[in-house]
Structure formats: structure tokens, C-alpha cells
Amino acid sequence: MTTDARPAAGYGHGYARGTALAAIIVAAVWHVLNNLSGTIVYRDEYRTPWPQLPHVLVPLAAWVVIAALIGLATADLLRRPHDTPQLSAPAAPVLVGVALLLAATLVVSSSACPKITFLSGNWAWTAFGWPAMLLLWRSPIGWLLGALGVNAVAVIVAIWLTRDVDRVDAARLVITLYGATAIQMGLFAGCRFMQRVAARAAAARAASAELETRKLVAEQIHEARQERYHEIGHSMGEILGGLADGSSDPGDSDVRRRSAVAAARLRRLIAERDDTDSPLLHELRACADIAERRGLVVGLEVVGRLPDLPVVVRRALTEAPIHLMAVAATDCRITIIAMPDEVEVSAVADIAVGMRIDESAGTGSGGATGVTVSWSRDEEAVWVRTTWCAR
Structure with a gap:
């Protein structure tokens, strides 16, 4: 329309x-x-x-x-x-x-x-x-x-x-x-x-045109959120269903990782509806809150002034840090470096014993343009850099 x-x-x-x-x-x-x-x-x-x-x-x-x-x-x-x-x-x-x-x-x-x-x-x-x-x-x-x-x-x-x-x-x-x-x-x-x-x-x-545009935008946002709710609900349904029928072991590291990622995604989706001056920072804090509840120490630092970013770009920037926090053992340090036409989200964490990390997470960028993801490992530490560039 x-x-x-x-x-x-x-x-x-x-x-x-x-x-x-x-x-x-x-x-x-x-x-x-x-x-x-x-x-x-x-x-x-x-x-x-x-x-x-x-x-x-x-x-x-x-x-x-x-x-x-x-x-x-x-x-x-x-x-x-x-x-x-x-x-x-x-x-x-x-x-x-x-x-x-x-x-x-x-x-x-x-x-x-x-x-x-x-x-x-x-x-x-x-x-x-x-x-x-x-x-x-x-x-x-x-x-x-x-x-x-x-x-x-x-x-x-x-x-x-x-x-x-x-x-x-x-x-x-x-x-x-x-x-x-x-x-x-x-x-x-x-x-x-x-x-x-x-x-x-x-x-x-x-x-009249502005009202109609706002209406269309609201409908598109609502449809996108409904799709996200459906995706996250389906993912959490599979996890909870497996736990309920005994096919999934709560002690399995992969099950714990998938559960942490699903919970962080749901918290991020809820945070996207909040009215705040720095949506990206707010959404990362919401995801970090889930990790902190299971005992992880999360440090979050911002360098520069964050520009206005579309929701799809913010999701692409936070996807890889969500996966890293889901497998981190004791602490995770997240740094946001912001410039008018470029934003980088860098996360470093130590990996818990027996936890497997999905290094393909975030590489598809979820339909966002100008987003790149790179993973690197140094002994027990894993570093992921997600970068958005307007050029």
C-alpha cells in the first residue's frame, strides 16, 4: 500500500x-x-x-x-x-x-x-x-x-x-x-x-497524508512484530515442549544455549516497543538483563553518539551478542562504537565448559543492509564484531 x-x-x-x-x-x-x-x-x-x-x-x-x-x-x-x-x-x-x-x-x-x-x-x-x-x-x-x-x-x-x-x-x-x-x-x-x-x-x-502514512507504518510494524512473536513463540514452544515430554535434557548445554537465546530475543522484542532516546542501547541492556539473571556479569560501554537506526538494523547488530551472552561463563564485555554513518557492536566473553557457540549467528543480518559479522577465538575467549555501515 x-x-x-x-x-x-x-x-x-x-x-x-x-x-x-x-x-x-x-x-x-x-x-x-x-x-x-x-x-x-x-x-x-x-x-x-x-x-x-x-x-x-x-x-x-x-x-x-x-x-x-x-x-x-x-x-x-x-x-x-x-x-x-x-x-x-x-x-x-x-x-x-x-x-x-x-x-x-x-x-x-x-x-x-x-x-x-x-x-x-x-x-x-x-x-x-x-x-x-x-x-x-x-x-x-x-x-x-x-x-x-x-x-x-x-x-x-x-x-x-x-x-x-x-x-x-x-x-x-x-x-x-x-x-x-x-x-x-x-x-x-x-x-x-x-x-x-x-x-x-x-x-x-x-x-491527511501524514495520518495515512502513520497508519500504514503502524500496520507494517504490527505485522512485523506479529511475525517476530510467532517466530519466537514457535522457538520457545519447541524448547518447552521438549522439556515437557522429556525429549530435551535441561542439563544439555545446547538446550540451555537455545533457551537463553530465545529468552533474550523475547526480551529484545519487548524492549523494541519502549520509547527511548537510544533504542539500540536499551535493547542490548534488556538482553543483558536476561544474562545477568543467570549470574553473568555484563559490562556495557558506549563510545560516541548513536544515530537513529531502523529496527531491522538494530536486530542484526544485537543478534550475535545475544548468542555470545547465551554461552558465556562468567562475564561478557560489550562495547558500542558509534559514528554518524557507522556503528560497531563488539562483544568479548569467556565460554563455559561444554558450551558450543554458533558462529553463524547474525551473519545473515536478518534482511538488514550494510551489516557484517565477524567471529574470532583466542583460547577460551570469543570475540564477535557486528558492524553497520551506511555507505
Whole structure:
């Protein structure tokens, strides 16, 4: 069984990218089709302090400045296409860009002749919000509202000082500003709303996926433990059955070894369910507790910081020491040497007289990868090294 592993953030990023692209397209298309065409159509309806130059150069220069600001804001959004708005105060470059945008807007409004005040030739003051929206895309909505308010006040003052404005013109000015601002704020607020809805949906999807994953993991762990319980129960059943019907001799060293190994495995399986900071150390201590109850002195030492290891790796690392402790005579010394990508469990013990050791124990690693086991003997002492390496 599998679950949808797609990162939940991807859904929110998709909406963030889509809304950003929509705003970029609206701003760019409006700036070219409306603003540039209005400048060209009304090229003779502008004033300039330099009579020797074409009057249209002033609004064209302002148009180029605004186009550059749109381009810079677009490049920033496309360079980080998956960023959702951070809703933080705008950085200094953004504020400089908004100031340049406001200056270009005032230049166009001041240079336009009075008769085109409400025509597309005087486009800047109504189009201010589109590039401002891109510049303030990652800022709180209040910053865009404040920028639109400053633009409205500045444009009203500029028009009032450069031409005669009657009550009808003043009403048209307010209504036009309100209409343009409402559309721009509506798009910006709509984008923010979609992003919030997408973020909540992504969070809900992530929670659902995590819950499903936890459920699957719990089921797999339960199945694995049931298999281990069955294996250990079968092994102990054979031992106890043999003792009950007299086919096994309690004094036989092999029977004692098998009984000690089965008891240690059962104790290890129980310890695997405990919540502890060092599961491997905890499981080895649990196995050592079984050996100590029969009089064996067990020394356990850890060198380094143990990394997080899967259960199958921990079982492979403890299997050979379990077999060694089962046949040890008086004492067993276990040392764990831990590194971030390598763990070694080394055990040394003296072997009881008549006890046979199974030196194939642990060599199969129980399905764990990167685990090796080596046995060596020196007179009565036996040394086993079990090593896990991530590489």
C-alpha cells in the first residue's frame, strides 16, 4: 500500500505561481495595449519644458521607466516562482521602485494637456496600481492600499495645480480613481484569498497524508512484530515442549544455549516497543538483563553518539551478542562504537565448559543492509564484531 507522497506545499506553490502569473500578464498587457497606445495616439497632446524636443518623449520616458519596473518585479517573481507571499514589510529596493513608479506617474499626469485628463493619453494615474501590485506582491495588502492612496492624493494635487478643475472634473477624478483602485485591489485581494484557501487545503491534505502514512507504518510494524512473536513463540514452544515430554535434557548445554537465546530475543522484542532516546542501547541492556539473571556479569560501554537506526538494523547488530551472552561463563564485555554513518557492536566473553557457540549467528543480518559479522577465538575467549555501515 502506498500514499500520495507529493509534498503538500506543492499545491500552495501551484496557486501562488498561477496568481502571480495572472497579475504579471494583466500588468504587462495593460501597460502595452492601453498605456503605450494612449501615448502614441495622443503624442501631440503633451507639454514639455524643452520645446526643441518632441513632446511625446516625456511620457515615453515615463512609460519606459514603468516598463522596467514591471520587468524587474516580474523577474523577481519568476526567479522564485514557488514562493508564497511572506506578508512582511517591503525591502528598501521595493520602496525605491514604488517611489520611481509614483514619480513617473506624476510626470505623465503633469505633462498631459487638460483636455486629455480623463482620456487614455493621461494613463499613468489610473494604471499606477498594476505595476505597484507586482512590486508589493510579497507585502501585506495594506502596503498596496497605502501606495494607491498616496498616488491618488499626489495625482489630485498635481492635476489641481496644473489645470483648472471644476466640480464636475473633481467628481470624475474621484470616480475614476475609485473605479481603477477597486479593480486593482479586487484582483490583488482575490489572489491573496486563493492563496490562503490553497494553503489551508494543502495543510489539510498534508495532515491527511501524514495520518495515512502513520497508519500504514503502524500496520507494517504490527505485522512485523506479529511475525517476530510467532517466530519466537514457535522457538520457545519447541524448547518447552521438549522439556515437557522429556525429549530435551535441561542439563544439555545446547538446550540451555537455545533457551537463553530465545529468552533474550523475547526480551529484545519487548524492549523494541519502549520509547527511548537510544533504542539500540536499551535493547542490548534488556538482553543483558536476561544474562545477568543467570549470574553473568555484563559490562556495557558506549563510545560516541548513536544515530537513529531502523529496527531491522538494530536486530542484526544485537543478534550475535545475544548468542555470545547465551554461552558465556562468567562475564561478557560489550562495547558500542558509534559514528554518524557507522556503528560497531563488539562483544568479548569467556565460554563455559561444554558450551558450543554458533558462529553463524547474525551473519545473515536478518534482511538488514550494510551489516557484517565477524567471529574470532583466542583460547577460551570469543570475540564477535557486528558492524553497520551506511555507505
